[in-house]
Amino acid sequence: MSENTPPQIKDLLLEKEVQPLFKATLSGGMANIFGALLIYTLLSSTDHKVEALWISGTIILFSLVRIVVANDYQTRNAFQLREYLYTHLLLTLTIGLTWAVYIYILHKPEDAAIRNIAYLMNFGMIAGSITTLSTYRPAYLSYSLPQLAAIFVVFVMIGTPTSYLVAFAVLLSTTFMISASFNINRIHKNEVQLTYNNELLITNLNSEIGHRESVQRELEASKRDLEVKVKERTKDLVETNTSLERVIEKKEMAEQSLQYLAYHDELTGLPNRNLLVDRVGQAIKSSSRDKQQLAILFLDLDRFKNINDSLGHSVGDRLLQEVSSRLFKTLREQDTISRNGGDEFVIVLERLKDTNEAVNVAKKIINCLTETFDIQSHKIHIGASIGISIYPTDGDSPLVLLRNADTAMYRAKQAGGNQLQFYDQSMSSQLRDRLELESELHNALENDEFYLVYQPQVNCINNKTTGFESLLRWNNNKYGQIGPDRFVPLLEETGLIYAVGEWVVSEVARFIRDHQIHDVTFSINLSALQCNNLAFVDYVEKVINKAAINPAQIEFEITETLLIKDFEKTNLFLTKMHSIGCTIALDDFGTGYTSMTYLARLPIDIIKIDKSLIRDIDKHENLKSIVKAIVTMSTSLGMKNIFEGIETNEELSVIKKMSGYIIQGYLISKPIAEEEVDDWLSLDVEEKLAYKKA
Numbered sequence: 001m002s003e004n005t006p007p008q009i010k011d012l013l014l015e016k017e018v019q020p021l022f023k024a025t026l027s028g029g030m031a032n033i034f035g036a037l038l039i040y041t042l043l044s045s046t047d048h049k050v051e052a053l054w055i056s057g058t059i060i061l062f063s064l065v066r067i068v069v070a071n072d073y074q075t076r077n078a079f080q081l082r083e084y085l086y087t088h089l090l091l092t093l094t095i096g097l098t099w100a101v102y103i104y105i106l107h108k109p110e111d112a113a114i115r116n117i118a119y120l121m122n123f124g125m126i127a128g129s130i131t132t133l134s135t136y137r138p139a140y141l142s143y144s145l146p147q148l149a150a151i152f153v154v155f156v157m158i159g160t161p162t163s164y165l166v167a168f169a170v171l172l173s174t175t176f177m178i179s180a181s182f183n184i185n186r187i188h189k190n191e192v193q194l195t196y197n198n199e200l201l202i203t204n205l206n207s208e209i210g211h212r213e214s215v216q217r218e219l220e221a222s223k224r225d226l227e228v229k230v231k232e233r234t235k236d237l238v239e240t241n242t243s244l245e246r247v248i249e250k251k252e253m254a255e256q257s258l259q260y261l262a263y264h265d266e267l268t269g270l271p272n273r274n275l276l277v278d279r280v281g282q283a284i285k286s287s288s289r290d291k292q293q294l295a296i297l298f299l300d301l302d303r304f305k306n307i308n309d310s311l312g313h314s315v316g317d318r319l320l321q322e323v324s325s326r327l328f329k330t331l332r333e334q335d336t337i338s339r340n341g342g343d344e345f346v347i348v349l350e351r352l353k354d355t356n357e358a359v360n361v362a363k364k365i366i367n368c369l370t371e372t373f374d375i376q377s378h379k380i381h382i383g384a385s386i387g388i389s390i391y392p393t394d395g396d397s398p399l400v401l402l403r404n405a406d407t408a409m410y411r412a413k414q415a416g417g418n419q420l421q422f423y424d425q426s427m428s429s430q431l432r433d434r435l436e437l438e439s440e441l442h443n444a445l446e447n448d449e450f451y452l453v454y455q456p457q458v459n460c461i462n463n464k465t466t467g468f469e470s471l472l473r474w475n476n477n478k479y480g481q482i483g484p485d486r487f488v489p490l491l492e493e494t495g496l497i498y499a500v501g502e503w504v505v506s507e508v509a510r511f512i513r514d515h516q517i518h519d520v521t522f523s524i525n526l527s528a529l530q531c532n533n534l535a536f537v538d539y540v541e542k543v544i545n546k547a548a549i550n551p552a553q554i555e556f557e558i559t560e561t562l563l564i565k566d567f568e569k570t571n572l573f574l575t576k577m578h579s580i581g582c583t584i585a586l587d588d589f590g591t592g593y594t595s596m597t598y599l600a601r602l603p604i605d606i607i608k609i610d611k612s613l614i615r616d617i618d619k620h621e622n623l624k625s626i627v628k629a630i631v632t633m634s635t636s637l638g639m640k641n642i643f644e645g646i647e648t649n650e651e652l653s654v655i656k657k658m659s660g661y662i663i664q665g666y667l668i669s670k671p672i673a674e675e676e677v678d679d680w681l682s683l684d685v686e687e688k689l690a691y692k693k694a
Contacts, residue, residue, distance in 0.1 A: 460661055
């Protein structure tokens with residue numbers, strides 16, 4: 001359409017262009033209403049029930065309003081076309097944005113199946129809207145772009161390799177669908193324009209026929225011109241038809257591709273979780289009918305993350321493909337193999353005579369995967385941890401069987417990997433207890449359930465207290481006292497260690513300030529996660545300055561394993577911490593494999609000799625030799641020693657002979673409460689011993 005086209009002609013062409021848009025509004029609206037009801041049904045039993053109600057209600061409301069607007073245009077046509085069109089466009093944009101909000105909250109539900117169904121449905125509606133909304137380009141963009149952008153952002157936020165791959169696939173799909181929409185729109189507009197031109201041409205022909213007698217010769221010339229034009233138009237129609245056929249062919253190929261991606265893993269070509277759940281459901285029906293057992297083998301590759309991180313994702317992807325190939329060669333033709341995501345695979349074994357068959361298959365899988373993989377000149381060794389659930393004893397639905405097999409796999413992984421483990425009810429109980437404890441842990445800081453106790457460190461020569469080790473304790477409102485061995489690993493796994501670690505530093509600094517304690521250090525244990533966070537050093541410095549205390553009174557304890565994992569990063573962290581005046585202690589020394597080179601290069605002030613080397617040292621000459629060597633080595637490096645776990649006078653006597661003087665252990669005192677520290681510092685040795693006995 002040229003710029004010189006009269007406004008009335010433009011309006012006429014626009015009306016013909018958007019007629020399919022209004023006609024398809026009812027089917028598109030019902031699809032959105034059905035989708036909103038479906039997702040609300042899925043989320044009605046989750047923590048997002050209220051949010052789902054509001055969002056589904058919004059989508060349904062605006063879909064109904066849009067249907068009413070489209071129907072009014074087609075029946076009454078009481079307003080201008082552009083008023084209807086802009087109203088329709090605004091409602092379409094609102095629905096698209098509301099779906100985008102839905103997509104964003106769907107990354108929160110714990111049930112991945114809900115999220116996958118919802119995202120698959122969204123993709124289906126977006127793909128389906130190409131044919132219903134593309135006749136007016138802004139309508140399709142306003143509906144699809146907010147949803148596609150939300151899906152892309154959600155998978156980027158998840159932050160796993162698989163989610164990044166999915167985000168990239170979403171980006172490619174977005175490009176393809178928008179391109180297809182634009183092509184359909186262009187073809188539709190050309191068709192409208194061509195139809196109009198043909199109608200105009202027919203009018204001209206009728207006019208020419210009316211004047212045939214008077215303008216015969218002009219008519220002949222016009223006929224010749226008309227023939228030329230008809231040939232050109234015919235050629236255009238043929239080309240348009242050919243182009244339309246290509247678009248339809250591409251659309252069919254895209255639909256087939258989307259269908260395949262919806263049920264298959266793109267990397268390995270194996271069935272994905274969606275198809276797996278369907279296959280397990282069919283297998284359950286068959287096994288129930290034939291009164292046979294079936295087994296679910298949940299397989300997780302051992303050491304895959306280390307390989308992926310050290311050799312790169314291309315090697316990791318190739319390894320997953322090789323694993324898939326080996327599984328195909330190992331299993332029977334009727335067995336189902338699925339990639340569940342990441343380095344997890346699921347095998348469905350049907351028509352089992354007894355559980356020994358599942359054991360034999362699992363052992364064959366472990367054996368075939370322990371053989372060396374040769375990938376891009378790398379010799380790679382992995383293993384596999386396999387959890388097994390059996391139908392019908394371990395569940396009668398796909399999700400329950402898969403969940404129980406996953407739980408058994410987790411137990412096999414905890415047991416050291418490269419082995420199989422059958423599911424039993426106690427695993428679910430332990431997992432449930434762990435999840436309940438984790439749930440309580442999330443509110444512990446807010447509910448003021450954490451507190452600190454302090455174990456004295458005493459100079460056994462002059463009997464003066466030189467410091468205290470600050471120890472974290474948890475008194476839960478529901479379960480009571482919970483041991484550090486249970487909740488500290490959960491703090492690290494959930495990432496709460498960062499917030500709780502900052503709380504410990506603040507509490508110790510406050511305690512030193514409020515009690516006006518001088519010339520005594522307070523040590524704080526650090527986890528490996530905290531030592532990877534340089535911002536923690538800035539936080540410590542800020543707390544010390546705010547409390548106006550001597551930074552040398554704050555001592556941080558690290559373990560030997562931290563040095564081995566990432567020496568360079570640990571060195572940078574400790575150097576920064578040391579630069580603000582805090583002292584560094586190496587805890588549990590003698591239980592790991594610390595290199596002397598590490599000790600010489602790190603800013604370590606104190607070595608805490610582990611209690612396993614102190615216990616019964618008076619009875620074992622080997623222990624005496626080891627501890628004496630540690631004392632000699634640390635002294636030569638200018639480091640102090642603290643002897644942990646001293647419980648008897650005989651152990652103390654041996655330590656004194658080795659020139660050891662700072663001791664910590666039950667012989668002196670167990671950890672004491674905050675309100676007891678002032679009393680402890682005011683006592684002499686005899687009183688302290690009496691205090692201990694009391």
